[in-house]
Amino acid sequence: xxxxxxxxxxxxxxxxxxxxxxxxxxxxxxxxxxxxxxxxxxxxxxxxxxxxxxxxxxxxxxxxxxxxxxxxxxxxxxxxxxxxxxxxxxxxxxxxxxxxxxxxxxxxxxxxxxxxxxxxxxxxxxxxxxxxxxxxxxxxxxxxxxxxxxxxxxxxxxxxxxxxxxxxxxxxxxxxxxxxxxxxxxxxxxxxxxxxxxxxxxxxxxxxxxxxxxxxxxxxxxxxxxxxxxxxxxxxxxxxxxxxxxxxxxxxxxxxxxxxxxxxxxxxxxxxxxxxxxxxxxxxxxxxxxxxxxxxxxxxxxxxxxxxxxxxxxxxxxxxxxxxxxxxxxxxxxxxxxxxxxxxxxxxxxxxxxxxxxxxxxxxxxxxxxxxxxxxxxxxxxxxxxxxxxxxxxxxxx
Amino acid sequence: xxxxxxxxxxxxxxxxxxxxxxxxxxxxxxxxxxxxxxxxxxxxxxxxxxxxxxxxxxxxxxxxxxxxxxxxxxxxxxxxxxxxxxxxxxxxxxxxxxxxxxxxxxxxxxxxxxxxxxxxxxxxxxxxxxxxxxxxxxxxxxxxxxxxxxxxxxxxxxxxxxxxxxxxxxxxxxxxxxxxxxxxxxxxxxxxxxxxxxxxxxxxxxxxxxxxxxxxxxxxxxxxxxxxxxxxxxxxxxxxxxxxxxxxxxxxxxxxxxxxxxxxxxxxxxxxxxxxxxxxxxxxxxxxxxxxxxxxxxxxxxxxxxxxxxxxxxxxxxxxxxxxxxxxxxxxxxxxxxxxxxxxxxxxxxxxxxxxxxxxxxxxxxxxxxxxxxxxxxxxxxxx
Ligand SMILES: Cc1cc2nc3c(=O)[nH]c(=O)nc-3n(C[C@H](O)[C@H](O)[C@H](O)COP(=O)(O)OP(=O)(O)OC[C@H]3O[C@@H](n4cnc5c(N)ncnc54)[C@H](O)[C@@H]3O)c2cc1C
Numbered sequence: 001x002x003x004x005x006x007x008x009x010x011x012x013x014x015x016x017x018x019x020x021x022x023x024x025x026x027x028x029x030x031x032x033x034x035x036x037x038x039x040x041x042x043x044x045x046x047x048x049x050x051x052x053x054x055x056x057x058x059x060x061x062x063x064x065x066x067x068x069x070x071x072x073x074x075x076x077x078x079x080x081x082x083x084x085x086x087x088x089x090x091x092x093x094x095x096x097x098x099x100x101x102x103x104x105x106x107x108x109x110x111x112x113x114x115x116x117x118x119x120x121x122x123x124x125x126x127x128x129x130x131x132x133x134x135x136x137x138x139x140x141x142x143x144x145x146x147x148x149x150x151x152x153x154x155x156x157x158x159x160x161x162x163x164x165x166x167x168x169x170x171x172x173x174x175x176x177x178x179x180x181x182x183x184x185x186x187x188x189x190x191x192x193x194x195x196x197x198x199x200x201x202x203x204x205x206x207x208x209x210x211x212x213x214x215x216x217x218x219x220x221x222x223x224x225x226x227x228x229x230x231x232x233x234x235x236x237x238x239x240x241x242x243x244x245x246x247x248x249x250x251x252x253x254x255x256x257x258x259x260x261x262x263x264x265x266x267x268x269x270x271x272x273x274x275x276x277x278x279x280x281x282x283x284x285x286x287x288x289x290x291x292x293x294x295x296x297x298x299x300x301x302x303x304x305x306x307x308x309x310x311x312x313x314x315x316x317x318x319x320x321x322x323x324x325x326x327x328x329x330x331x332x333x334x335x336x337x338x339x340x341x342x343x344x345x346x347x348x349x350x351x352x353x354x355x356x357x358x359x360x361x362x363x364x365x366x367x368x369x370x371x372x373x374x375x376x377x378x379x380x381x382x383x384x385x386x387x388x389x390x391x392x393x394x395x396x397x398x
Numbered sequence: 399x400x401x402x403x404x405x406x407x408x409x410x411x412x413x414x415x416x417x418x419x420x421x422x423x424x425x426x427x428x429x430x431x432x433x434x435x436x437x438x439x440x441x442x443x444x445x446x447x448x449x450x451x452x453x454x455x456x457x458x459x460x461x462x463x464x465x466x467x468x469x470x471x472x473x474x475x476x477x478x479x480x481x482x483x484x485x486x487x488x489x490x491x492x493x494x495x496x497x498x499x500x501x502x503x504x505x506x507x508x509x510x511x512x513x514x515x516x517x518x519x520x521x522x523x524x525x526x527x528x529x530x531x532x533x534x535x536x537x538x539x540x541x542x543x544x545x546x547x548x549x550x551x552x553x554x555x556x557x558x559x560x561x562x563x564x565x566x567x568x569x570x571x572x573x574x575x576x577x578x579x580x581x582x583x584x585x586x587x588x589x590x591x592x593x594x595x596x597x598x599x600x601x602x603x604x605x606x607x608x609x610x611x612x613x614x615x616x617x618x619x620x621x622x623x624x625x626x627x628x629x630x631x632x633x634x635x636x637x638x639x640x641x642x643x644x645x646x647x648x649x650x651x652x653x654x655x656x657x658x659x660x661x662x663x664x665x666x667x668x669x670x671x672x673x674x675x676x677x678x679x680x681x682x683x684x685x686x687x688x689x690x691x692x693x694x695x696x697x698x699x700x701x702x703x704x705x706x707x708x709x710x711x712x713x714x715x716x717x718x719x720x721x722x723x724x725x726x727x728x729x730x731x732x733x734x735x736x737x738x739x740x741x742x743x744x745x746x747x748x749x750x751x752x753x754x755x756x757x758x759x760x761x762x763x764x765x766x767x768x769x770x771x772x773x774x775x776x777x778x779x780x781x782x
Contacts, residue, residue, distance in 0.1 A: 134734050136663040159735045204738050205730075205745035211738075269527050271534065271575060280766055334723075337756070341529045342554045344756050346605060347598045359597065359607055360526065360553060368600045368752065372745075375730045376738055383734060385673060 003300075005072070013076045020084035023049050032085040033260060035366040037208055040123065040165040046087040047094075047120040057094050057118045059243070064102050064114045071306040075299070082252030092124040092161075093117040097170045099243050100187065100236050104228035113168075113189070127157040127171035127190075127214060128237065134159075135386050137172070138181045138234060142216060144173035144188055146223070146230075151175075151188060153196075153219040159380070163199045163212040166192050176231050187233035189225040196220070204376075206369035207347070241382070242314030248381070249325030251296045257332045258289060264339050264363055275339060284338075288331050295324045316394035319387040326377040326384060333371040340367035401693075403467075410468060413448055414475040422479030424743050430482055431602050435560060437482040443515055451489055452513025455497060459509035466634070466699040470641040470692065477645020480750055482603060484518065484557030490638050491556075492519025494631040495565050499582055499619035508563070520561035522552035522585075522608055523628065530759040532567070532628050534575050537610065539568035539583055539621065546570075546583055546617060547591075548610040556757075558606030559596025562587050566610070567628060570621050581621025582628070589613050601750040629704060633711045636758050637695035643718045643754045644692045647685050650729040650747045654678065657733055657744075674732060681725050688721035709771050712764040719761025722751040 005013065021029075028046050031038055038046075050056040051065075058077060060066035069077065081088075089095075098117045101109050116122045133140040142155025153173060163169065169190050176184030190197070196219035202211045228236055262285065265276040275281055302317045309315060337344050343360025344367040358365055378384040392398045403411065421441060430438045445451050453468055455461025462468075469490065476485060489512065496508050496519070511517035528534035537550025548568050558564060564585045572579025585592060591613035596606045619627075655678060658669030668674055695714035701707040726748040730737035737744050755761060768774070 129735070132662075134663065136665075139663075139665075203740040205740055205749060207740070211735075270529055271531060280762065284762075330727075337752075338760065338762065340756075341760075342524055342756055345554050345599045345753055347600045359595075368749075368756075371752065372600075372749065375727065375748075378731060379734055379738065384731070385671075388673070 005076075009072055009076065012073055013080060016077055016080040017084070019053070019055070020081055020086045023053075024084070024086045028087055029085040032087055033256070034363065035370045037210070038087055040162075043087055043090060043165075044120040044123070047089045050086075050089060051119045056089050056120075057098060059095065060098055060114070060118070061102050064098075064110065065118050071303040072300075075303045078247050079252035079255075082250060083256045085256060090120055090123060090162075092126050092166075092170070093120065093122070095243060095247070096126060096240050097124050097168075097189075100170070100227060100240050103239060104187075104236050106224075108224065109189070109227065122167045123162070123165045125160050125163045125166035125169045125192075125214075127160055127163075127169045129159045130156060131158050135383060137237075138185065140172055140174060140185065142171065142173050143177070144175050144186060144221070146175070149223045151221045151223060151226070153188070153190065153216040153221055155216050157214040157216075158211075159202070160199075160212045160214045161210055163192070163214050164201065164209070168192060169214065170227075172233050172237055175233075179231065182234040184231055185233040185237070186230050187227040187236045188221060189227060190216075190219065190221050194219050194221065204373065206373040207349075208369070208373060238314060242318075248318055249295055249299050249321040250329055251292065251299055251325065254292050254325070254328050254332055257329075257336075258285065258292070261285065261332065261335050261339060264336075264361075268339050268341075268361065281338070284335060288328060288335065291324065291331075292328055295321070295328060298324070316390055319382075319390045319394075322381065323384055323387050323391075329377050330371075330374050333367075333374045336363070336367045337371045340364040344368045403471075407467060407471060410453075410464075411471045411475070414450065414472050415478075417444065417448060418475050418479035418481065422481060427480060427482070427746075436598055436602060436604055441481075442483055442518075445483060445485070446513070446515030450485070451515050452509075454489065455493055455509050455513055459497075459505060460513040461509065466637055466696045469634075469638050470696045473638045473641035474645040474648075474692075477642035477647075477750075478649045480602070480646070480649075480746055484520070484560070484604070486635060486638055486642070487521060487555075487557030488512065488519045488561065490635045491521040491631060492561070492563075492565060494634055495519075495521060495582060495627065496618065498631055499624065499627045501619060504584070504618060517563060518557065518561045519563055519565060520555050520558040520606075521565050521567075521631075522555040522558060523567045524553050524555070525551065526553055530763050531575065532632060533577050533580065533625055535567055535569050535580060536574055537566065537568040539570050539581055539615065539617075541570075542614070546581075546615045546621075548583060548585065548613045548615050550610050552608040552610070554599075555594075555606045555608055556599075557604060558594060558608060559604045564592075564608065565618060566608075566615065567624065568615075577625050579622060580624045580628070582618040582624045583615035583621070584618050585610070585613055585615045589615070599753060601753040602746070603753075626704065629708070632758060633707055634699050636711045636715050637692070637699040639754055639757060640688075640692040640695045640714050640718045643722050643751060644685075644689050646747050646751050646754070647688055647722055647725045650725050650744060650751070651678075651681050651685050653744050653747070654681065654729045654732050657736075661734075668732075677728055677732060681728050684721040684724045688718050688725075691717040705771070709768055709774055712759075712768040712771065713774050715759060716761045716764040716768065719755040719764070722755060723761070726751045 047056050057065050058067035058069050062068050130140050144151040144153045171188050172185050173188050174184050175186040196217040198215040200213045201209050266274050268275040343364035346359040348365035452461035453464040457463050493512050539546045539548050566583045566585050569579050570581050591611040593609045594606045599605050661668050691714040698710035729744050736742050
């Protein structure tokens with residue numbers, strides 16, 4: 001056992017650190033640091049910088065622009081990227097639809113979609129959840145009926161993140177309503193400009209606009225946009241969810257956020273001394289750091305195990321990462337709320353170009369919205385209750 | 399010991415609850431929020447008609463002589479409805495300060511107008527660096543003829559955007575955090591040298607930032623030793639906030655319970671999953687603990703022993719903060735995606751609950767205060 005990184009791995013880490021901090025404009029990273037939402041143009045611009053170096057999609061097969069990195073390299077890449085507050089790539093492109101198309105798509109689909117997804121020329125969104133099908137995703141009802149060489153889609157998706165930016169949506173649709181529920185589902189790629197698609201925004205409790213309802217009314221989709229085989233969509237969806245095994249914990253992001261809180265608490269004066277000198281506050285920070293360090297070690301153990309696992313097969317240990325990782329992320333937003341104190345109370349927009357001077361300290365404006373918004377991390381991507389069900393079943397055999 | 403309400407208290411409770419039920423449906427509230435100023439002035443008038451604005455004031459000033467129990471009943475109902483009216487800043491804080499610190503002429507000039515809904519008050523105490531310390535004041539009051547002029551800045555003045563008269567804490571002497579040398583001053587909203595920037599708060603209420611530059615003011619009572627009275631009235635306001643929080647928590651719990659019974663996944667109501675049943679039970683336990691501490695705060699709110707009262711308020715506010723955070727987070731979580739949207743009620747309660755915790759000290763601040771202040775229980779156990 002050697003828990004140290006090799007010299008090669010350390011060199012790679014330094015290279016990543018340098019790249020992320022020099023190639024990605026500070027203005028973009030500052031927005032991520034401050035928790036403000038990025039515009040579509042900003043997300044795209046950042047991904048293109050990464051892609052120019054082949055670093056937008058390192059997890060993809062080599063032939064389609066992947067890097068063949070070791071699991072440790074992938075880990076270091078994610079860690080450094082998050083610690084530098086680099087805008088995340090469009091995960092729908094890079095960790096979801098891309099790998100699915102690369103694994104199960106036709107050659108024509110690969111050629112048509114993969115380079116554009118890597119370069120953010122197409123912005124993808126994920127059409128899985130429906131009003132009646134959240135945790136019980138397999139009960140989904142959006143219908144796709146085969147008519148000649150097309151599918152006609154009717155139904156509704158909900159919570160579709162950034163559908164307002166999207167050029168394409170990958171959907172789970174029901175193609176066989178009589179089969180067992182997992183066996184009648186297909187994976188369909190749909191152009192968002194197709195007539196019959198309506199996007200309705202849903203404002204979240206932080207006042208943000210990141211989720212939507214997407215309605216399909218007699219939407220005609222060429223049959224060539226079916227990924228893999230008809231009625232095998234559930235397998236592909238499981239592959240997609242199993243693919244994101246370790247990044248899920250967001251350890252690097254949490255490290256960076258804690259460092260920021262330390263810096264802000266050093267500036268925030270309580271009585272006659274900085275908040276950071278308050279022992280009780282430091283103890284709370286320390287408690288979260290302990291959990292985070294433990295999570296990082298757990299993540300590295302999972303990473304080390306990756307070498308021996310089949311690609312795309314879900315690893316139930318990733319549920320542990322998701323549970324603890326989401327909890328830590330949420331705790332950190334509560335600490336920021338504490339640093340902001342009463343100045344968390346004013347509602348101040350997170351839009352660019354507001355001329356009004358900030359009320360209270362600059363960071364305070366996003367403290368409450370960040371806390372509100374991050375309640376989502378224990379809900380989406382399989383809620384924490386569902387993660388516990390998975391662990392109980394798959395790890396504990398209960 | 400008697401936890402029962404009197405007939406008058408029951409009547410009051412019914413009438414406030416009826417007003418909230420009639421006027422504070424989810425869609426109605428949304429409509430108020432969209433109005434300029436974020437609320438419907440007709441509702442303030444209705445509060446006056448129902449006698450709520452004069453409720454805690456003495457009868458000689460057009461009030462009803464109500465005590466902490468009456469305030470608790472109103473605030474809990476307001477919490478359930480997420481009422482937007484500036485009741486806490488104007489009636490509890492503003493009215494409370496004038497009644498406690500003002501001279502006879504000031505009381506006569508202000509309190510009847512407050513009770514009738516003709517005048518709105520706000521208490522401007524917080525400054526950029528003061529956080530939760532009422533004594534941390536740098537705003538300066540200088541004697542000027544018969545009155546004073548104020549220089550400084552005040553922040554997050556609840557209800558401060560529409561108040562007609564602001565009650566401003568300022569120093570006539572002493573250093574920044576000294577307990578002595580503090581006065582309360584009445585400042586008219588249109589006073590020269592006063593600028594205010596009104597805004598919405600995270601929970602849809604309103605507040606303002608104030609700057610005072612040579613702003614003329616009159617002292618509320620004799621300036622110098624105002625900290626004691628500020629503490630007393632803020633303690634009362636904290637008890638009121640605790641009651642409001644109980645209403646908010648009860649509504650979140652109820653809403654969640656309803657949802658567990660109706661939302662179906664995997665072919666059954668999600669409330670059939672035992673994992674979720676236990677969570678709903680733990681929310682109830684947290685709610686009952688909070689309700690009990692809100693009652694404790696109500697009982698202790700008028701105690702004349704500031705140390706004992708302070709410990710009780712710290713304990714209550716800490717419990718309310720902890721229960722509120724727990725219940726709020728669970729309410730969102732158990733709703734899944736729908737809990738994350740502004741289109742559904744539970745998120746609005748969650749936001750109000752979060753802001754209640756940020757007001758007058760969050761749970762950990764009060765926990766620390768209590769830890770420093772000593773035990774909540776009498777020493778008898780240790781020796782006896
Ligand atoms: C901000 C945000 C962004 C999202 N983005 C997308 C997106 O881009 N694309 C997309 O397809 N979806 C997206 N989602 C949807 C997300 O995946 C779902 O919200 C999630 O799967 C939960 O489903 P639900 O909201 O219907 O809650 P429900 O499934 O109704 O769950 C309600 C509650 O019941 C619990 N529960 C359910 N079943 C069980 C059980 N068997 N045992 C114990 N507890 C249970 C849940 O954990 C939850 O607490 C997003 C959601 C959010 C909040």
